[in-house]
Amino acid sequence: MAMSRAVPNLAFRRLRGQRSAAEFAAAVRRAAREIGEQVACDARYIGRVEAGEIRCPNYAYERVFLHMFPGLGLSDLGFSAREAVRGRRRAVPADAASPAGFTTWNDEESDVLRRAFMTSGSAALAAASLTLGGPAVAIPAPRGAHRIGETEVRAVEDVVRRIRLLDDRHGADGLHKAAVRPLRAAYALLDAGTAARRSTEERLHAGAGELALSVGWLAHDSGRHEDARSHYAEALATARVTGSAGNAALEAHAFCNTSFLARDTGRYREALRAAQAGLRVARPLGSARLLCLLSLREAGAWAGLGDRSACERALGRAHSFFDRGPVDDDPEWMSFFGEPEREAHEAQCWSLLGDWGRAVRHARRATVLQNPHFARNLALYRAQLAEDLARAGRRDEAEAEAGLVRESLDGVASARVRALLTETGRVLSATR
Template sequence: MASSHASPSSCPEPAAPAAPGGPDGKGGSRPNAAFRQLRGARSPAEFAAAVRRAAREIGEQVSCDARYIGRVESGEIRCPNYAYERVFRHMFPGREPEDMGFVPREVVRGRGARARDGGGEDGPRTGSRAGQRSGNRTEQPKESDVLRRAFMTGGTAAAVAAASLGAAVPAVSAPRGPRRAGEAEASAVEQAVRRIRLLDDRHGADGLYRRATRPLRLAYELLDADTRRRSVADRLQSGAGELALSVGWLAHDSGRFADARSHYAEALATARVAGDAALEAHAFCNAAFLARDAGRPREAVRAAQAAQGAAKGLASPRLLSLLALREAGGWAGLGDRAACEAALLRARTLFGRGPGDADPEWMSFFGEAELEGLEAQCRSALGDWARAAGHARRAVGLQDPHFARNIALFTAQLAGDLARGGEPEAAAAAGERTLDLLAEVRSARIRMMLAATARLLGRHGGEPPVAAFLERHAEERKNLG
C-alpha cells in the first residue's frame, strides 16, 4: 500500500555528499538539494506534518518539526536514524537514502562502536522510540525491527493500540474484556489494518499471519465495549471487518485457505450487521479471489457478482473495475472465453474512468500494473500463453517498487507463462529473478507458482540456463525445509 503523500514525478539526482567534517565543526555542511526538491512547494512546517502522518501510517513515532527539516536541508543532518529512514522510504517508495541526498551511514558514523547503536546521525534528537532504545544492537537489514515489533501482545484494548502502532510500550493488564472504547481504540484498529497492508506489500504474508491474529481478536473484543458515540461504534465495526479481511488475506497468501475462508466470512457477517456496503463489497471481492485460487471458479463468479451488487452505490469505477476482474478470473477458470472477455472489457472501460475520491483506501495496490497482472492470470487460465506473458511482462514493468510482493508475484506469473509457451530459457531467467525477489518476500503462493514452473522446465534440464535455475530452485527449497 503505497503512501498517499505527493512526491515529484521523477527521481531527483542525489545531492553530493557533505564534506567529511559535516556539522561537528571540523568541516562545512553542504545543503541537501535532493531533499529540498522532495519537499516541493510545501513549507517546512507542512512537510514536517506530512512526515509525522507518514510515521503514524507505519507505526513509527518521530517528533519532526520545521527545524528538523531545516537541519536536513542545510546538510547539518547528513544521515537520518533508522526510524526516520523507514518513514522517508514509506513516503518516497523506491528511493534509497542516497537518492534523497543522504550520506551512507558508514561514512557518517564509521564502522566501529558508533555503528552498532542502531541510530543515524540525528538519532538522539528525534522522538522515535526506535532510535532511543537501540543501545548496543548490531545493524539489522532495513525494516527488520519493524517486522519484529509489528504485532505486540497485550491483554486489553490499550494493547491493540500498542500492537497496531508498534510502540515500544509494555503490555498492560486489566480485567477481561475492554470496558469502554473511544477514538483512541478505533484509531488503533484502523492503524493495525494499515500496518498489516504495508508489511504485506513489502514482505509477503508468511511470518505475519500468526502475529496478526491477536490484534484481530482484540479488535473484535472491542465490539462488545461501551461506546458513547455512534461514530466510534461505526468505526470499530468497519475497522474490525477490514482487519479480518487483512488477516484473512495473510492466511490466503500463505496457503491457509480454510483460515482465510473463515476470516472472510467473519468480515462479511460484520458488514451485514453494520449495514456497511463498502465492507461487504470488499469481503465478497476477497472471497471471489480465494474461490478462484481454491479451484472453485463458479463460486468465484457468484461472489464477484455479489460484490458488484454491493458496490453499485459507492461511486467508485476503480472498485467496480477490480470486481469485474475478479469475475473474469472465475469465468476463465470455467473455460468460458466469451464471458471472460466481456468481463475484461468491462474492467478496462471502468478503469479508464480514472480514480476518484470514493475509491476505498484498501485499493491502493490497484493500478495499471495490477490490471495487467490480473488479465495475465485470466489469459493463462484460458491457455493463451503468449498473451498472458505479454500482460505479465507489462505488470512487472509498471509496478511501483513499493509493492515488492506484487513484483515477485507477476515475475513468477511471467516465468510460468513463458514455460508453458515453449520459451524455457526465458522462463528460467524470469524464475531466477523471482528467486532474487523471494529473498525479501515471503509468500507460499508465489513459491508454489515457481515450483510449478520448475516442474515444467524439468524436461529442459539439459540447457545450461535452465539447469542453473533448477539447481538454484532445488537448493532454495531445501533451505526452506
C-alpha cells in the first residue's frame, strides 16, 4: 500500500522564527529542563517536524512545546491529533518480537516497542520507530555492495533513543533480549557495509557504539553483568576505530559505564581505573556535567576501597563541575543526569563508607527531587533509601519506604530495585 507524502509543518516553522534549527533545538532542551522533562532534541528532530515527518510529538515533547508556547494547542503548532496519527491498535505480526514483561504497558508504548524491535526471517531486520505512530525504518543486514546512508544511520540513532525512553519508564527486565536484535543489525552494517561519506561512517560507528552501551546498560540493570561487561567492551573498541570527536565522547561514555558496572560488582580498582580514564578522555569535550558524573564514579570507587579522604576529594570535584551547569554540548545520553542522580550517587558513596546518616540524607533528597515521570529511577532511589534506613536502625521508616517502592513497581522491571529490596529485608530480619 502506498504511503501518503508528508505535509510540511509551516506553523511550527513560523514559530521557530529567525533562529536556526540548532538554536531552536537548544531552546527546546532548555524549556524541558525548566519543567523537569528530558528530551533528546537536536537540529535533525526540528527538521523532521518541519518536514511533516513527525505528525504528532510524543508526550514528553508535547509537554515541552505547550510550555514554550502557552495558550497554544497541538493543532496551533501544526500537529495532528494523536488519535488520528496512532489510529487503531494493530495486531502484533507473527514474526515480531514480543518479550515478556511488556504486557502492563500502555497502548502507545506497547505499539512503539513492537515496531521498534521486529525481526524478519534470516535477514534479521531490526525496525526502529522514528516517531510515535509514524512509519518504521528498518536496519537491514547489508547485501553485496550495500551503501550506507542517512536512512540506516538515523534508524540506529532512533533505536538508541527509544531504548532510553522505555528504560527510563519501565526498567530493563524483558527489554534487554529484544534490544539485542537491532544491535546485531547495526554491527552487521559496520562489518559489511560501505558508507557514502566519511561523516556518515563516523555517525554509524558512534550510533552502533551508543547502541552497544544502551544494550549493555539493560543487561547491567537486569543483573546480566557478564553480558553488560561484553557490550561495554564492544562499545569501547568501536570508539577507538576512528579519532573523531564523536568517538571520543563514546569512549568517555564507555569508560563511565564500565566504572559503574565494576563498582556494582565489587571490582573497585577496575572502577577507579575506568573512571580516571574516562576523565582524561572527557576533559576536551566541554561538558562539565560529564566530568561531574565521571568524578562521582571515581568517588564511588574510592569509597569501595575504603579511602574516605580520596572519596571526599572526588565528591568535591564533582560538586564543582555540577555547579557550572548544563551546556548544549552535554552528551545526549546524559539527559537522565541532574541533581537527583547526583544525590543518589553521593548516597551510594556514604553507604559504601558505612556513614548511614549521610547516606540517608542524600538518598532522601534524591527521592524528593526526582520527577515522578521517571518511574524506574524514582523506585531505585526509594529502594536505596530503604536500605540505608534499615542499616541506620530506623526500622519503621525503612519498612514504610520499602512499601512505597513495592506499590510503585507496577510496570517497572529492574533487577537492581528488587535486589535492594531483598537486601533491605535481610537487614531488617537480622535486627529483629
